[in-house]
Amino acid sequence: MNKVNAPTTASTPGLVTATCPANTALLGGGALVTSGNTGNFKAIASFPTFNNSAHDFGKKAAADGETNPDSWSAVGWDNSANASNETYAYAICSGSGITVSGVTVKVRSSEANGPNTGSTGQNTAVSCGVGDGNLVSGGGAISGGIVTTTDFTGPGSPGDHLNGSFPSDSSGNPVSDGTTTTASWTAFTHTGGMTSTANHSDVWALCANDGV
Numbered sequence: 001m002n003k004v005n006a007p008t009t010a011s012t013p014g015l016v017t018a019t020c021p022a023n024t025a026l027l028g029g030g031a032l033v034t035s036g037n038t039g040n041f042k043a044i045a046s047f048p049t050f051n052n053s054a055h056d057f058g059k060k061a062a063a064d065g066e067t068n069p070d071s072w073s074a075v076g077w078d079n080s081a082n083a084s085n086e087t088y089a090y091a092i093c094s095g096s097g098i099t100v101s102g103v104t105v106k107v108r109s110s111e112a113n114g115p116n117t118g119s120t121g122q123n124t125a126v127s128c129g130v131g132d133g134n135l136v137s138g139g140g141a142i143s144g145g146i147v148t149t150t151d152f153t154g155p156g157s158p159g160d161h162l163n164g165s166f167p168s169d170s171s172g173n174p175v176s177d178g179t180t181t182t183a184s185w186t187a188f189t190h191t192g193g194m195t196s197t198a199n200h201s202d203v204w205a206l207c208a209n210d211g212v
Contacts, residue, residue: 001091014085025105030090048061061109061202062204066107143200145200172186
């Protein structure tokens with residue numbers, strides 16, 4: 001886990017990255033924002049990444065087809081200034097003493113335009129491919145776009161949200177309790193009450209293959 005005292009100014013991404021220990025495998029991650037004394041403070045991104053210069057140490061997300069990310073980033077977003085805001089990133093890693101040399105974790109990601117109309121939601125899904133292994137987790141974001149090649153930028157409106165990040169079918173429908181064959185992940189993004197501009201919806205799936 002890692003945390004940052006951010007964002008403290010309005011409509012500015014508060015990004016933080018947590019990194020797995022050496023010789024472990026990243027299996028998933030999560031995001032949390034607190035202190036909760038502003039009703040407009042929310043998490044807008046939760047995604048796999050790498051703790052290296054090519055990904056600006058977590059500011060650029062893992063791209064489709066990349067393998068074995070070692071870190072997870074989270075982004076907090078507020079439409080007002082609050083000096084006490086904190087954003088937390090969580091990386092879920094394999095346990096110490098477990099050999100992971102034969103494990104490949106493949107990233108699948110997709111980016112779609114929108115949503116931009118006020119008070120409108122959008123589902124964006126991505127799936128593990130043949131030979132990628134099994135879905136183990138995923139992430140999502142609402143952003144300014146191109147988050148795998150440029151540092152993360154916030155969406156067009158301070159009221160935009162990431163409302164959900166969940167396992168799904170390939171059409172973006174949530175799976176039921178007890179489902180065992182899920183191969184897709186969906187991000188549910190939503191605009192605030194006003195029209196936004198140049199929004200993008202981003203989704204990631206982590207697919208693990210143990211080589212067996």
